Amino acid sequence: xxxxHKYFFLFPGLFVLIGILIFPIIFVVRLSLSGWNSYNPGLDxxxxxxxxxxxxxxxxxxxxxxxxxxxxxxxxILQYVIGFALAHMVWKDIKFKRFFRVLFxxxxxxxxxxxxxxxxxxxxxxxGPVNDLLSVFGVAPKWLTDPVIAKFTVIIVEVWQWTPFxxxxxxxxLLSLPKEPFLxxxxxxxxxxxxxxxxxxxxxxxxxxxxxxxxxxxxxxxMDTVYVLTSGGPGTSTETSSFYIFIKGLREFQMxxxxxxxxxxxxxxxxxxxxxxxxxxxxxxxx
Amino acid sequence: xxxxxxxxxxxxDDQYHLNEVSFNFKEGNLYTILGRTLSGKTTxxxxxxxxxxxxxxxxxxxxxxxxKIPVWERNVAMVYQQFINYPHLNVxxxxxxxxxxxxxxxxxxxxxxxxxxxxVGLLGYENRKIQELSGGQQQRVSLARxxxxxxxxxxxxxxxxxxxxxxxxxxxxxxxxxFSKGLADETILxxxxxxxxxxxxxxxxxxxxxxxxxxxxxxxxxxxxxxxSLKVAEISNDPPMNIIEAKISDNQIRFEGIDVEAPAHLSKxxxxxxxxxLRSSDIELNENGHEFEVELAEISGxxxxxxxxxxxxxxxxxxxxxLNFKIHDKIKINFKIDRAYAFHADGKLASSPFGxxxx
Numbered sequence: 001x002x003x004x005h006k007y008f009f010l011f012p013g014l015f016v017l018i019g020i021l022i023f024p025i026i027f028v029v030r031l032s033l034s035g036w037n038s039y040n041p042g043l044d045x046x047x048x049x050x051x052x053x054x055x056x057x058x059x060x061x062x063x064x065x066x067x068x069x070x071x072x073x074x075x076x077i078l079q080y081v082i083g084f085a086l087a088h089m090v091w092k093d094i095k096f097k098r099f100f101r102v103l104f105x106x107x108x109x110x111x112x113x114x115x116x117x118x119x120x121x122x123x124x125x126x127x128g129p130v131n132d133l134l135s136v137f138g139v140a141p142k143w144l145t146d147p148v149i150a151k152f153t154v155i156i157v158e159v160w161q162w163t164p165f166x167x168x169x170x171x172x173x174l175l176s177l178p179k180e181p182f183l184x185x186x187x188x189x190x191x192x193x194x195x196x197x198x199x200x201x202x203x204x205x206x207x208x209x210x211x212x213x214x215x216x217x218x219x220x221x222x223m224d225t226v227y228v229l230t231s232g233g234p235g236t237s238t239e240t241s242s243f244y245i246f247i248k249g250l251r252e253f254q255m256x257x258x259x260x261x262x263x264x265x266x267x268x269x270x271x272x273x274x275x276x277x278x279x280x281x282x283x284x285x286x287x
Numbered sequence: 288x289x290x291x292x293x294x295x296x297x298x299x300d301d302q303y304h305l306n307e308v309s310f311n312f313k314e315g316n317l318y319t320i321l322g323r324t325l326s327g328k329t330t331x332x333x334x335x336x337x338x339x340x341x342x343x344x345x346x347x348x349x350x351x352x353x354x355k356i357p358v359w360e361r362n363v364a365m366v367y368q369q370f371i372n373y374p375h376l377n378v379x380x381x382x383x384x385x386x387x388x389x390x391x392x393x394x395x396x397x398x399x400x401x402x403x404x405x406x407v408g409l410l411g412y413e414n415r416k417i418q419e420l421s422g423g424q425q426q427r428v429s430l431a432r433x434x435x436x437x438x439x440x441x442x443x444x445x446x447x448x449x450x451x452x453x454x455x456x457x458x459x460x461x462x463x464x465x466f467s468k469g470l471a472d473e474t475i476l477x478x479x480x481x482x483x484x485x486x487x488x489x490x491x492x493x494x495x496x497x498x499x500x501x502x503x504x505x506x507x508x509x510x511x512x513x514x515x516s517l518k519v520a521e522i523s524n525d526p527p528m529n530i531i532e533a534k535i536s537d538n539q540i541r542f543e544g545i546d547v548e549a550p551a552h553l554s555k556x557x558x559x560x561x562x563x564x565l566r567s568s569d570i571e572l573n574e575n576g577h578e579f580e581v582e583l584a585e586i587s588g589x590x591x592x593x594x595x596x597x598x599x600x601x602x603x604x605x606x607x608x609x610l611n612f613k614i615h616d617k618i619k620i621n622f623k624i625d626r627a628y629a630f631h632a633d634g635k636l637a638s639s640p641f642g643x644x645x646x
Binding site: 178180181183184185186187188189190191194198199202203205 | 336337338357358359360362363364365367369371372373374375376384385387388389429432436
């Protein structure tokens with residue numbers, strides 16, 4: 001079809017795309033080549049200075065990045081295992097199936113920031129109900145002020161908040177599976193456990209990959225939980241990349257440097273998620 | 288080791304899927320369950336396999352209560368009418384699946400799978416994906432999967448019904464070969480079908496099922512020659528047997544103004560409401576015959592099916608050649624009346640040309 005005015009009709013969409021995606025990315029790249037900070041707000045040109053600083057003189061960024069990798073991978077694995085277990089449970093015909101399906105989704109419907117405030121109260125070392133209960137056993141973990149335990153507190157809160165999303169994706173996947181292979185497997189002598197290992201799980205592989213990638217992207221942006229729960233502390237022990245970039249850019253106002261970190265972070269995420277997707281496809285789909 | 292069922296009933300809604308079904312299947316035999324769609328064939332097979340639990344009744348195998356044994360321990364194999372395979376596995380892995388569920392040496396598995404592939408004619412396909420196969424090939428894979436187990440009970444649920452004509456013929460022959468080789472002397476083979484021709488060709492013991500009820504049990508030949516009721520006669524013939532309401536008096540069969548001399552096995556039946564049954568193949572075209580009007584003429588393969596009408600009587604005639612007729616053509620036919628059946632008003636067989644219930 002040859003239609004003269006097609007560009008005219010394409011323009012609104014293109015305009016939005018340029019406005020919200022292409023322009024910001026180009027602007028960030030340009031910003032990362034400038035020394036924009038609170039003394040000198042402006043797009044001057046300082047070459048790769050910011051990048052040289054990032055790669056040679058900023059271990060804190062890399063520490064926060066590896067911490068983020070640990071946190072996101074751990075939370076996503078836990079979410080996948082728990083989410084799959086819950087989805088599998090309400091997939092079969094059990095009593096109060098509908099009730100449980102809705103119940104398991106409740107955390108996702110709450111506001112993360114507010115729930116995190118509640119969790120912070122829960123885990124408060126001297127006033128929180130968690131330690132109050134644990135005092136029966138004579139222990140009082142420093143949920144928010146011990147550098148190691150604080151990481152796991154973040155993981156607990158994240159898992160609680162976002163497992164429902166994983167649950168939802170996996171339940172949808174389970175419900176869309178063909179019924180026939182399960183009939184065949186039962187007749188072929190597969191006990192329920194083997195049926196799960198050899199039929200359910202492999203059939204769910206494509207959906208699992210999708211769900212894991214979506215959750216990894218989401219989990220890598222973790223910010224609100226850290227901000228409210230520990231503010232990156234104690235010290236920098238729960239600081240993640242996005243939180244560190246936020247500190248540099250919007251607290252210390254080193255816009256140029258924060259832009260170079262954002263851009264580097266974006267590139268690393270694209271590369272690593274591509275690799276993860278490839279590896280998962282290879283392992284789960286044997287392709 | 289016999290498979291015995293007593294009064295199996297299954298009624299999930301207001302209709303019986305199985306109604307007091309009993310049977311006694313002996314090892315080394317082929318049993319054909321013949322019935323129209325929704326007659327309960329699949330339900331019966333699923334019950335034997337353990338995918339369904341009947342509301343009442345019992346199944347015993349080898350003296351043990353079969354209903355208490357979970358599906359995966361029953362050692363049955365089943366081929367479904369929809370070709371069911373594992374979409375995530377290739378052909379080899381599909382066939383190996385039942386073997387992998389037991390602790391069997393990989394080398395033995397390899398050998399068994401290759402043997403099974405050979406017997407269904409799929410050698411060389413072992414690394415293909417299931418989705419890359421045609422319907423017939425997929426059905427062969429699921430057949431191979433059921434053979435490889437050496438199950439004591441092999442259930443085939445209308446395995447040919449979803450295949451095209453050509454493949455059906457071909458696979459039916461292969462089935463016959465497989466069965467006649469004697470799968471294993473201790474196997475009970477149960478084959479369900481809607482197709483009377485298939486039933487006759489397989490030539491096993493036939494169970495005629497309708498609305499969940501067993502109507503007649505007997506060798507294929509017996510069912511064909513002496514159907515015990517109108518229903519069985521309809522189910523076991525394709526096209527269904529022609530049923531003509533007629534009167535017999537003075538040694539003449541009379542209907543629609545036609546008088547035909549009654550053969551010896553019918554001449555004594557003079558009761559009211561008698562129905563005469565005549566197969567579509569037992570009517571022939573004849574210049575000197577009785578005039579009927581063509582309602583529909585369909586050509587299927589090398590035969591022509593004529594739907595004819597005279598007064599209120601409608602009959603179907605099959606002729607072993609391709610003939611062209613127009614609607615409303617008048618043609619003349621003759622009845623091979625010595626091959627006619629007679630049924631009482633309640634549908635029970637009154638007399639058959641093969642000597643069932645004479646007089």
